[in-house]
Amino acid sequence: MSLFPESFISPEVATQLAPEYILRSLKASDYHHNVLNVLKDLTTVGDISEAKFIEQCEFMHSRQGEYFMIVIEKISTGNVVAVGTLLVERKFIHECGLVGHIEDIAVAKSEQGKSLGKKIIAALDFIGQKSGCYKNILDCSPYNEQFYVKCGYSNVGFEMTKRF
Template sequence: MFDLINSFAQYFYPIASAVSTSPAIGASSPATNANGDTMQQQDQETGLFGLDLVSPEVAAQLPPGYRFRALRRSDYNSGFLDCLRVLTTVGEITEEDFQKQYDAMDEQEGYYIMVIEDTARKEHAVVATGALMVERKFIHSLGRVGHIEDIAVAKDQQGKKLGLRMIQALDYVAKNVGCYKTILDCSETNEGFYIKCGFRRAGLEMAHYHNKG
């Protein structure tokens, strides 16, 4: 996922201004993490984007105790990478590597990586994730296109429509930062799922991989 994001980095630019904090929308809870920090304390940490880009309507459809928020710099051990490992190969990433990659994305302000938390969990609270990247165009009156990537749900959380809610939430972000369309790639077997999310077949994906393995 990170290689893909880096390959497009030169095309993605700031679309919406970030706010000073990135709290979560969904359930509120006094639960603590492994360090004893309450959810309220964690909510003071800056994320990749602000609360205003989280759809209240979609958040209200999450299971009780679940909530949306932006990815944070402290999410190395939150369960975020474990979710991505369900989707594809992640590799051996140190916490320092994770934070450097996060900082690079945060500086560009054009990356919208969202997670879903189970607030009842003290450890590995992140149970789903997805990413939106925005590309500026010269066509369509200098339009913007949203690219949805890396939708991943923890194995023990599948069947709760978290993937559907994540797609809906990211599509809301794309619309609200001025994208004229949102696009994504999927396999033939997953086409029906994305049709339910409001998408339709619009072409054929091609790829040229530059790294072996």
């Protein structure tokens, strides 16, 4: 089960990654292919059972057009080595426009420095455009700002957080 149709995969990014890597949608079977460990390189993940992982994938699949989680799989190992998510928000402003929210960009430590993060961002930008978003936005730490500038993003404000 893929989260979204293959037509949302950027042909340009997929071609740039071939033949060493595959760009694709997250699948429920990725529980066994390192995806949670890649996310652990980003932040706290917690203890997620296979059943909970599959339940989350099924929920995201049921909300097609809203959740786009992509992965880069290393062909030689079959493992996920990079991941990113685009959430599409429906607005009233801009004539009921759509905004893409980029989240959870992570690259396995063993694969960092190979521009896979840039490829994930480019692939999510493609999805945002194909979905009809008038913009994609993201939050990041000051430490990561220059990476996102290299991906074509600009700092337009501050992130505010209230944790519960």
